[in-house]
Each structure stands twice: as C-alpha cells, then as structure tokens.
Amino acid sequence: MDNNQRKSIAVLGAGVVGLSSAINIQKLYPRAEVTIIADKFNSDTTSDGAAGIFRPTSIKTNGDTAIIRKWCKDSFKWYHSIWKSEEAPTAGVHRVGGYLYGREECEDHTPLYCYETRKLSKDELSFLPGEPRYGYFTDTLMIECRRYLPWLLQWFHKNGGKTRVEKIESLSQIVNQYDIYVNCLGLGARELFEDKEMFPVRGHLIRVQAPWVMNAYFADSSTYIYPGQDDVVLGGTRHVGEESLDYSENTFNDVLHRCYQILPGLKSAPIVRKWVGIRPHRTSIRTEIELKKVDGHIMKVVHNVGHGGDGVALSWGSAITATKLVTQILYSDVTIARSKL
Numbered sequence: 001m002d003n004n005q006r007k008s009i010a011v012l013g014a015g016v017v018g019l020s021s022a023i024n025i026q027k028l029y030p031r032a033e034v035t036i037i038a039d040k041f042n043s044d045t046t047s048d049g050a051a052g053i054f055r056p057t058s059i060k061t062n063g064d065t066a067i068i069r070k071w072c073k074d075s076f077k078w079y080h081s082i083w084k085s086e087e088a089p090t091a092g093v094h095r096v097g098g099y100l101y102g103r104e105e106c107e108d109h110t111p112l113y114c115y116e117t118r119k120l121s122k123d124e125l126s127f128l129p130g131e132p133r134y135g136y137f138t139d140t141l142m143i144e145c146r147r148y149l150p151w152l153l154q155w156f157h158k159n160g161g162k163t164r165v166e167k168i169e170s171l172s173q174i175v176n177q178y179d180i181y182v183n184c185l186g187l188g189a190r191e192l193f194e195d196k197e198m199f200p201v202r203g204h205l206i207r208v209q210a211p212w213v214m215n216a217y218f219a220d221s222s223t224y225i226y227p228g229q230d231d232v233v234l235g236g237t238r239h240v241g242e243e244s245l246d247y248s249e250n251t252f253n254d255v256l257h258r259c260y261q262i263l264p265g266l267k268s269a270p271i272v273r274k275w276v277g278i279r280p281h282r283t284s285i286r287t288e289i290e291l292k293k294v295d296g297h298i299m300k301v302v303h304n305v306g307h308g309g310d311g312v313a314l315s316w317g318s319a320i321t322a323t324k325l326v327t328q329i330l331y332s333d334v335t336i337a338r339s340k341l
Contacts, residue, residue: 007032007330010141010178012168012192014038014238014313015047016145018184019152019303020319026159028323029330036156037174037248041166042149046186047311051205051233052143053096053216053226054079056112056313064284065112071317072113077315079239084300089229092147096227098216101128101135114140129262130219142216143312144228155213156207168192175294178298180329186280186311187243200243201279204251206259207231208269223258231272234259238309245276256270271312282306285314289329 007029011022014036028213041049056072066152069323082093100111101120104307111117120128120135128135157163171192174181190198208234217225226233234255238244254272260267292299306323307314 001101003172006178008178009034009180009182009326010174011036011182012038012151012174012186013184013186014041014149014163015045015184015186016050016149016152016315017047017186017304017307017318018182019149019156020315021182021184021322022156023152023159024160024316024319024323025326026156027257028327030159031193033162034156034160035162035164035178037164037166037168040166040167041163041227042153043146045145045149046277046279047145048149049205049277050145050312051224051226051235052092052145052148052228052312053098053224054111054141054143055115055138055336056216056310056330060216068285068314069112071314071321074317074320076113076141078229081341083141087151087328090147091151092142092144092229094142094144094229095139096142096216097137098226099129099135100127100218101125101132102220103130103133104269113150114138138216140216141227142228144230145312147229147328148312151304171292171299172292175299176297179300180326181299181301181325183301183305184322185306186307186341187278189280189303189305193290193301193303195303195305197283199241199281199283200248201281201308202237202239202242202244203234203277203279204237204255205275205277205318206234206252206255206271207273207275208271209265210266210269213263214264217262219258219262223255223262225259225262225266231264232269235267240281243278245278247274247276260294277307278311280306280311281308285318287325289320289325302326302329 116139286303302325
C-alpha cells in the first residue's frame with residue numbers, strides 16, 4: 001500500500017496512549033483520515049491527573065520486560081527531544097533529579113530507564129529522613145499531562161486530525177464507519193471489547209504550592225513527592241481492584257502525613273488540588289490485532305491498552321508498536337483472528 005493512500009482510522013480514547021497513537025499514525029500516513037473518538041478530552045481524562053514522572057518500574061507494569069524496556073527507551077528519547085527544544089515549557093516536559101530510598105532494598109522499585117541511576121553512599125543516606133538502609137539517586141524527566149495532552153491534541157489538529165466527542169456504549173455505534181480501529185480505551189476496553197484481563201488500580205494525588213521543593217523523593221512504592229512547573233505532586237495510593245472515585249479525607253490525610261514525614265516544610269504549603277483516578281491495569285499490556293465480528297461486519301482492531309501506572313512513560317513507545325500493527329493491516333490481507341507483536 002502507498003503511504004499516501006487515503007484510509008480512515010479511528011482511535012478510541014483521548015488519554016496519553018490514544019493521542020500518542022493517533023499522532024504516530026499521522027506521522028507515518030500523513031494522508032490518512034485519523035479521528036479520535038472519546039467522551040473525555042484533556043482535563044477530563046485519567047491521564048490529566050497523572051503525576052507524570054518518568055519512572056517506569058516492573059512493580060507498576062505487567063508484560064514482557066524486553067518489550068517494555070524498548071518502549072521505555074523509545075518514549076524517553078521522544079521526551080528528551082521535547083525537553084531540549086523550545087517547546088519544553090509549553091509541552092510540560094522538564095528534567096528532575098530525585099532520591100529513591102527505603103529500609104529494605106527492592107529491585108522492582110528501581111527505574112527501568114532514565115538518564116542515570118546510582119547508588120547512594122552511607123553519607124548521602126544519612127541526610128535522608130527515616131534512617132534508610134539503601135537508596136539511589138535518579139536523574140529523569142517529568143511530563144505534566146495538564147500541559148502535555150493539550151499540546152499533543154493541538155499538534156494532532158494541525159496535522160488535520162478530527163475529534164468526535166461521543167461515549168461509545170456499544171461497538172454497534174461505530175462499526176463499518178472506519179477502515180481500522182485503534183483501541184486505547186484503558187479500563188473501558190474491559191466491557192466494550194470484553195477484555196476480562198483489565199482491572200482497576202485506584203490512586204490518590206494532592207497538588208500543593210511549594211516552589212522551594214527542587215528534588216523528587218520516592219520513599220517507597222506509593223509515597224512520593226514530585227516537583228512540577230506549577231505545583232508539587234504528593235502521593236499516593238495503589239488500591240488494586242477499586243474503581244470507585246473515593247474522595248475520603250482520611251485517605252488524603254494519610255498521603256499528607258506520609259509526605260510531611262519526608263519534608264516537614266510541606267505542612268505550610270497550600271493545597272491546590274486533590275485528585276482520584278483509576279489506573280487501567282492489565283495482566284499484561286495488550287498490543288495486538290483482533291478481527292472482531294460486530295453486526296455481521298468485521299472490525300479490524302489494533303489494541304493498545306493496559307499500561308497501568310506507567311501510561312505516560314510507555315505511551316510513545318507502545319504507540320510506535322501500535323502503528324506497526326496498523327501498517328501490518330494496511331499492507332496485507334489480515335485473515336488471522338489475532339496477531340501479536
């Protein structure tokens with residue numbers, strides 16, 4: 001198939017994975033008609049509330065480690081290119097150093113990819129709160145989705161992309177309207193595509209005004225402090241299997257208490273926002289082709305879902321893979337029910 005052949009492609013979902021997939025498809029097929037279908041965009045998406053630190057770990061994401069590392073590398077290279085460009089402040093990408101430490105060493109908590117990770121000396125550990133027995137310094141990037149998502153969406157529109165604001169209750173609403181469908185619905189794929197391997201992990205974050213905080217702190221798998229452009233993110237929680245938007249003050253107070261133990265000065269920081277979101281986890285991230293029969297028609301679907309708490313870190317890399325699967329459909333007569341990459 002010629003790269004300029006006109007095809008219609010629908011990307012389902014407007015979170016960071018959906019936008020990244022749509023733009024990668026546009027880059028490879030500039031004459032394709034790409035439409036993003038979602039009921040929520042920008043600040044209404046789960047991605048908008050994400051802390052956005054580039055710290056993918058094996059404890060937060062399930063799947064083939066070699067593939068995930070490749071996605072990490074591809075995504076980091078992309079974010080680095082933004083960070084060193086004039087677009088960095090508009091896109092919400094900046095560089096940050098931080099300390100990962102605890103009482104017991106756990107390799108699952110160390111980043112899979114970053115600029116640098118080095119072990120802290122005993123002297124360096126002595127300056128950290130809580131008398132940690134191990135620790136690392138990590139040099140990485142922060143991607144703030146409140147800026148990054150609108151930046152991506154603007155780019156998508158400049159490339160001729162269309163948006164369709166609609167809640168998809170059934171595939172019958174969109175069947176036989178596009179040549180290819182790219183599923184980036186997150187947890188919504190559980191019902192719409194009958195994906196029983198999807199499961200929710202609820203998270204709580206608090207944003208405060210604390211411009212004096214320059215470094216990031218990771219005290220364990222769920223307690224962290226991330227300095228952003230506009231505010232500082234305090235977190236968090238990981239409630240596996242929970243999907244109700246629980247704004248319990250007890251939960252938020254627990255987050256504050258844990259972060260105050262790290263940096264007591266935060267007690268005087270004004271609270272800007274409290275947020276609860278549902279991370280779309282899966283037993284393993286799904287990037288594959290499915291030919292799905294709906295109302296007598298065959299939908300050619302590329303799945304790109306299940307990134308869990310590492311959606312920001314893995315989104316660009318997995319979008320490259322999803323675009324390759326789109327290419328596989330366009331260049332061949334796909335007659336198999338499922339094709340994995």
